[in-house]
Amino acid sequence: MTTKIIEVQNLQKKYGENVVLKDINENVEKGQVICVIGPSGSGKSTFLRCLNVLEKPTSGKVLFEGHELTNISEKQLDKLREKMGMVFQSFNLFPNMNVLENIKLAPMKVKGVSEQEAEKKALELLEKVGLKDKGQQYPTSMSGGQQQRVAIARALAMDPEVMLFDEPTSALDPEMVGEVLKVMRDLADSGMTMVVVTHEMASPKKLLIKFGLWQMVMFKKLGNQMNSSLTLNQNVLKTF
Amino acid sequence: MKLYQKIIMLLAMVLTLVGPMSTAFAADDASTSSQQTTTTSNNDELKKIKQKGTLVVGTSADYPPYEFTTKENGQTKIVGFEMEMAKQIAKDLGVKLVIKNMQFDSLLVALETGKVDVIISGMSPTAERKKSVAFSKIYYTGAPYLVINKADMAKYDAISDFKDKKVGAQNGSLFYDLIKTSMPDSQRKGLGKLSDLILSLQSHKIDGILMDEATAKAYIESNSSLSGFKTGIKLNASDTGTAIAYPKGATALGEAINKSIDKIQAKDLINKEFIPEASKYMESNTKQSTMLDYWKYFAKGVQYTLIITIIAAFFGVILGILLALMRLSDNKLFHMLSVIYIEFVRGTPLMVQVMFVYFGIGSIIQSLPAITAGIIAVALNSGAYVAEVFRSGIASIAAGQTEAARSLGLSKKQTFQYVVIPQAIKNIWPALGNEFISLIKESSIVSVIGVTELMFQTQQVQSATFKGVMPLFVTMCIYFVLTFSLSKVLNYFEGKMKHDN
Numbered sequence: 001m002t003t004k005i006i007e008v009q010n011l012q013k014k015y016g017e018n019v020v021l022k023d024i025n026e027n028v029e030k031g032q033v034i035c036v037i038g039p040s041g042s043g044k045s046t047f048l049r050c051l052n053v054l055e056k057p058t059s060g061k062v063l064f065e066g067h068e069l070t071n072i073s074e075k076q077l078d079k080l081r082e083k084m085g086m087v088f089q090s091f092n093l094f095p096n097m098n099v100l101e102n103i104k105l106a107p108m109k110v111k112g113v114s115e116q117e118a119e120k121k122a123l124e125l126l127e128k129v130g131l132k133d134k135g136q137q138y139p140t141s142m143s144g145g146q147q148q149r150v151a152i153a154r155a156l157a158m159d160p161e162v163m164l165f166d167e168p169t170s171a172l173d174p175e176m177v178g179e180v181l182k183v184m185r186d187l188a189d190s191g192m193t194m195v196v197v198t199h200e201m202a203s204p205k206k207l208l209i210k211f212g213l214w215q216m217v218m219f220k221k222l223g224n225q226m227n228s229s230l231t232l233n234q235n236v237l238k239t240f
Numbered sequence: 241m242k243l244y245q246k247i248i249m250l251l252a253m254v255l256t257l258v259g260p261m262s263t264a265f266a267a268d269d270a271s272t273s274s275q276q277t278t279t280t281s282n283n284d285e286l287k288k289i290k291q292k293g294t295l296v297v298g299t300s301a302d303y304p305p306y307e308f309t310t311k312e313n314g315q316t317k318i319v320g321f322e323m324e325m326a327k328q329i330a331k332d333l334g335v336k337l338v339i340k341n342m343q344f345d346s347l348l349v350a351l352e353t354g355k356v357d358v359i360i361s362g363m364s365p366t367a368e369r370k371k372s373v374a375f376s377k378i379y380y381t382g383a384p385y386l387v388i389n390k391a392d393m394a395k396y397d398a399i400s401d402f403k404d405k406k407v408g409a410q411n412g413s414l415f416y417d418l419i420k421t422s423m424p425d426s427q428r429k430g431l432g433k434l435s436d437l438i439l440s441l442q443s444h445k446i447d448g449i450l451m452d453e454a455t456a457k458a459y460i461e462s463n464s465s466l467s468g469f470k471t472g473i474k475l476n477a478s479d480t481g482t483a484i485a486y487p488k489g490a491t492a493l494g495e496a497i498n499k500s501i502d503k504i505q506a507k508d509l510i511n512k513e514f515i516p517e518a519s520k521y522m523e524s525n526t527k528q529s530t531m532l533d534y535w536k537y538f539a540k541g542v543q544y545t546l547i548i549t550i551i552a553a554f555f556g557v558i559l560g561i562l563l564a565l566m567r568l569s570d571n572k573l574f575h576m577l578s579v580i581y582i583e584f585v586r587g588t589p590l591m592v593q594v595m596f597v598y599f600g601i602g603s604i605i606q607s608l609p610a611i612t613a614g615i616i617a618v619a620l621n622s623g624a625y626v627a628e629v630f631r632s633g634i635a636s637i638a639a640g641q642t643e644a645a646r647s648l649g650l651s652k653k654q655t656f657q658y659v660v661i662p663q664a665i666k667n668i669w670p671a672l673g674n675e676f677i678s679l680i681k682e683s684s685i686v687s688v689i690g691v692t693e694l695m696f697q698t699q700q701v702q703s704a705t706f707k708g709v710m711p712l713f714v715t716m717c718i719y720f721v722l723t724f725s726l727s728k729v730l731n732y733f734e735g736k737m738k739h740d741n
Contacts, residue, residue, distance in 0.1 A: 086648075
């Protein structure tokens with residue numbers, strides 16, 4: 001039996017008159033790995049950011065574990081966001097903190113975990129992403145690939161139910177993409193529910209060949225219209 | 241409304257924190273002792289003075305031999321023949337004497353707003369002044385005297401020689417008006433402090449100073465480059481004589497004062513005891529006239545300057561963050577209020593704000609000591625500038641930082657506290673440091689309300705030593721040492737923050 005973790009119903013997002021997302025209906029089930037692909041400007045990232053309400057949908061519903069995210073208080077939303085880890089294209093590590101502090105911040109401040117416990121967990125996660133010895137380093141002294149792996153560890157430190165990846169490899173030099181994808185693959189392997197946005201076909205393909213579990217949602221640009229009115233017109237759900 | 245509550249709470253916080261501290265600091269300091277008076281001018285005045293057990297006398301202590309500062313056993317003391325009189329009056333009333341030293345032009349406002357009980361400061365009971373305050377009997381009559389540079393002795397020996405020349409007098413004093421009426425062909429120049437006028441004379445910015453005979457002689461005696469002559473300007477007694485000012489309508493207090501004056505005059509105490517006593521102090525002042533002898537004056541000034549700066553900087557930063565957050569908030573009302581506050585405070589001079597807080601708010605909260613008023617004004621002022629610095633700092637943090645923090649479940653507040661503000665502070669550190677440095681310098685403005693910070697103490701040394709330039713030079717060096725050290729400390733922290741990165 002499958003459980004729906006995220007349900008998206010009639011999602012619409014407009015910036016002023018500019019319709020970015022229209023009539024999106026998708027479900028994410030527990031343990032599923034969904035790849036959202038499509039050209040730049042097709043609304044993939046906006047879609048992903050609507051899932052944890054970093055962008056507020058114009059209309060429609062987003063449900064997480066049955067709770068509607070679009071009409072709850074900030075406090076309740078903060079509580080639910082804990083369970084949705086997010087990894088950004090530009091890593092967004094906190095440059096004023098070292099790697100360990102980056103990872104420990106949220107567990108300590110949000111969950112009230114003790115420093116000791118948070119540190120132990122952070123070291124475990126760093127080992128998992130292959131950066132065991134980098135705990136004392138500051139983000140700016142690390143490569144992009146390393147930073148992105150720290151960002152994944154940071155998100156995992158909150159024990160999320162689902163991980164959202166927003167173009168996780170787009171800002172990386174080609175030789176660094178592999179190390180990040182490997183971490184993601186291990187994560188998928190361990191049964192983590194994942195939604196991955198990317199505009200490169202290569203990354204999902206690499207993963208898809210290896211694991212038959214990937215599903216893909218394709219976002220397409222609308223014909224040859226002006227760039228200001230990019231609208232999602234087709235959702236393709238394929239199972240390989 | 242929430243915001244008003246916040247502002248009032250903040251103000252209350254400043255008051256409660258600074259109030260006791262400043263009174264503790266002021267314990268050894270007559271000029272800033274806390275004082276309790278009333279604004280209601282009636283016969284209860286006398287009762288109230290007796291109730292609180294102190295007579296608060298306002299004076300401008302730069303007018304030897306009337307009143308001036310000296311030091312005794314390292315302590316600053318305000319002395320002069322009028323202060324001897326004040327002692328006598330306090331004694332007759334059976335209360336303790338508290339002397340508050342401030343600029344001459346601030347005295348009348350201080351009396352009207354209840355900051356002082358009476359003014360004893362060589363003040364003449366002119367018709368103009370009688371409109372706002374009442375006066376006692378005249379107890380001393382001086383004659384207008386012109387002080388000039390000794391080198392000009394041949395040039396000037398009558399007021400008619402001053403045609404088209406610049407003649408100075410103390411602002412708000414009788415002599416300032418006298419120049420206009422009796423020397424209409426001369427150019428009039430007014431300054432707040434006699435010591436500044438002497439300085440102007442010596443540097444030939446002005447050609448003569450019209451002042452009281454007793455004071456003029458005191459300056460001439462202690463300064464070999466000065467000379468002077470009696471002008472022969474005739475005046476009626478109510479214009480030249482000096483009297484004690486008290487609140488209008490406080491007739492019982494007036495009667496008590498007049499009784500004391502009668503007693504003093506019956507024994508001719510002014511000429512026989514008070515003036516000789518004052519002269520003794522003047523001689524000792526002239527003897528101790530190297531800057532080193534006055535290091536305690538400067539030390540105390542530095543102490544107060546630092547107290548004002550540190551406390552004002554602390555609350556300025558808190559207020560600044562609050563205003564910056566309000567300005568950045570989505571709430572239109574908060575945003576608007578913050579913008580109005582910042583623009584208004586930045587658009588008005590600090591000196592006006594300082595005086596407004598002291599005399600304006602001080603007339604509602606009677607016990608507000610000058611130093612607290614000064615700190616509040618400087619903190620309120622600094623808050624507006626800090627707010628703009630913080631705003632730019634917060635705006636400089638990429639949106640991704642906030643998004644990353646929020647996606648981890650951090651609340652809006654936590655995101656600001658742990659992610660945005662620490663990074664913003666690093667970005668704005670140089671600008672913030674700049675603000676702290678100018679705070680040290682701008683704190684000198686609170687000298688206008690008589691807080692004994694460095695600039696005020698400098699003026700004290702100027703009038704005590706009869707030297708103008710040297711104390712200024714010393715003070716300039718002290719300010720530079722203060723700001724330069726701070727700038728080094730700030731650089732150290734800036735470097736440390738960079739290292740972290």
